[in-house]
Amino acid sequence: xxxxxxxxxxxxxxxxxxxxxxxxxxxxxxxxxxxxxxxxxxxxxxxxxxxxxxxxxxxxxxxxxxxxxxxxxxxxxxxxxxxxxxxxxxxxxxxxxxxxxxxxxxxxxxxxxxxxxxxxxxxxxxxxxxxxxxxxxxxxxxxxxxxxxxxxxxxxxxxxxxxxxxxxxxxxxxxxxxxxxxxxxxxxxxxxxxxxxxxxxxxxxxxxxxxxxxxxxxxxxxxxxxxxxxxxxxxxxxxxxxxxxxxxxxxxxxxxxxxxxxxxxxxxxxxxxxxxxxxxxxxxxxxx
Numbered sequence: 001x002x003x004x005x006x007x008x009x010x011x012x013x014x015x016x017x018x019x020x021x022x023x024x025x026x027x028x029x030x031x032x033x034x035x036x037x038x039x040x041x042x043x044x045x046x047x048x049x050x051x052x053x054x055x056x057x058x059x060x061x062x063x064x065x066x067x068x069x070x071x072x073x074x075x076x077x078x079x080x081x082x083x084x085x086x087x088x089x090x091x092x093x094x095x096x097x098x099x100x101x102x103x104x105x106x107x108x109x110x111x112x113x114x115x116x117x118x119x120x121x122x123x124x125x126x127x128x129x130x131x132x133x134x135x136x137x138x139x140x141x142x143x144x145x146x147x148x149x150x151x152x153x154x155x156x157x158x159x160x161x162x163x164x165x166x167x168x169x170x171x172x173x174x175x176x177x178x179x180x181x182x183x184x185x186x187x188x189x190x191x192x193x194x195x196x197x198x199x200x201x202x203x204x205x206x207x208x209x210x211x212x213x214x215x216x217x218x219x220x221x222x223x224x225x226x227x228x229x230x231x232x233x234x235x236x237x238x239x240x241x242x243x244x245x246x247x248x249x250x251x252x253x254x255x256x257x258x259x260x261x262x263x264x265x266x267x268x269x270x271x272x273x274x275x276x277x278x279x280x281x282x283x284x285x286x287x288x
Contacts, residue, residue, distance in 0.1 A: 001115045001254065002046045002145075005128035006053035006096070007104045009034045010085055012148065014078045022273050027077040031085045032275045037147075038094060039281045048121075048257040050250065051089055052107035053082065055098035059106075061181075061241050068241065069182040088273075091266040092282060095257050102248050105132050109244035111251065112136045118254050125152075132178075134158045135169035135244060163195030164202075171203050174239035175228075183238045188227045193218050204228075204235055261286035 013033030020029035041049065057071035071079065089096045097107040108126055115124045116138060126133050129146040137143055137158050144153040158166050175194040177185025200216040201207045208214060211225035218224060228235060251257060262282040270279035 001111075001121050001124045001257065002041060002049040003108050003111050003115070003124065003126050004038065004041075004049060004051045005104055005108060005126075005130065005133075006034065006051040006085065006089070007082075008128050008130065009037060009051075010053075010081060011078070013037065014075070014081070020274065023271075026080060028081060028084070028273050030078060031081040031088065032273055032278070034085060035088055035092060035273075035275070035278050036281075038089065038092070039278065039285065042259060042285050043281070047259060048254060049259060050095040050097060050111055050257050052097045052099065052104035052111070053086055054104045055083070055086070055100050059099070059103045060101050061103070064237060065183055065241055067182045067184075069180065088266070088269050091263050091269050092278075093259055093262045093266070095251070097248070097250050099248070102245055105130065106245040107248045107250055108133060109136050110246045110248035112142050113246045114251065115254055116142050121254060131162070131169070132173070132181075132242060132244060134162065135166050135242075137166045164198045168198045168202055170239045170242040171198055173242035174204065174235045177238070178242065181241065183241055185238060186227050186231045186235050188220070188224055193220075193224055197224075204232075204239060 010030050014030030017029050017033040019027060020032055022028045038051070057069065057074070062068045062070065086096050086098050099107050108128070112124050112126055115121050123140070124142040125145040126136060126142070127145045127147055129144070129149070133144055134153065137153065137155050140154045146153070153161065155166060162169065162172055164172050172194050175186050175189040176191050177183055196216050196218050197207055197214070207228065209225060209229050211221035214221055262279070266282060267279045270276050
């Protein structure tokens with residue numbers, strides 16, 4: 001089961017591939033790159049897949065924290081490809097979850113949870129390097145796949161990278177902050193301190209308020225403990241921001257994600273994009 005972060009893929013391809021225009025002169029290079037990349041996954045043997053996108057950038061989290069990420073500053077040429085990409089993927093026969101109140105990451109977390117409950121699924125690959133999704137990793141059954149680096153991160157890999165298990169990733173992000181999502185973390189807390197303390201205590205609530213009770217050596221423990229006490233409410237809010245929802249309405253049965261080939265309208269879309277080869281590739285894949 002391949003679960004793809006469509007927003008990340010569009011950003012990645014927009015800044016990595018040459019610019020290209022459709023028949024009307026609109027920029028479509030990133031979009032064509034994503035479509036070709038997904039076809040490459042199918043050519044490589046993927047059978048069940050879904051793509052999550054941010055139909056709008058803002059979500060319910062913006063109501064919780066005013067500094068949370070927004071669509072401000074996104075290149076118009078990039079933003080103009082968001083919705084057409086969703087339409088093109090659907091025409092290509094791919095399931096798309098276009099999120100509005102929730103985020104694409106929430107859809108991926110929800111899909112991973114549901115797929116993991118089906119005994120027929122041998123492995124769930126969440127295709128994104130985003131550290132937020134590390135909280136969804138379970139053993140070697142639900143893993144992250146960084147397609148650009150060609151690296152798979154299972155539960156042991158999460159611990160190796162962050163020093164804490166997947167369940168503690170939201171707590172870790174609450175302490176160190178996440179500049180990509182727009183929340184700062186707790187003043188004075190860096191990655192090393194957060195790793196040492198959470199590796200011992202697991203979650204924010206379990207960290208003793210008095211550093212004299214900490215049984216883990218951390219430089220500046222008294223200062224860190226004081227900062228956490230002062231900013232405890234903010235830390236709990238940041239953890240809520242970092243905690244992915246797993247109740248997004250994505251699918252009822254994993255069979256819904258089996259790719260069955262492109263729809264007829266994909267031929268027109270590929271031609272309009274000036275990328276007829278996308279249609280030809282989809283036909284070859286369908287024929288097997």
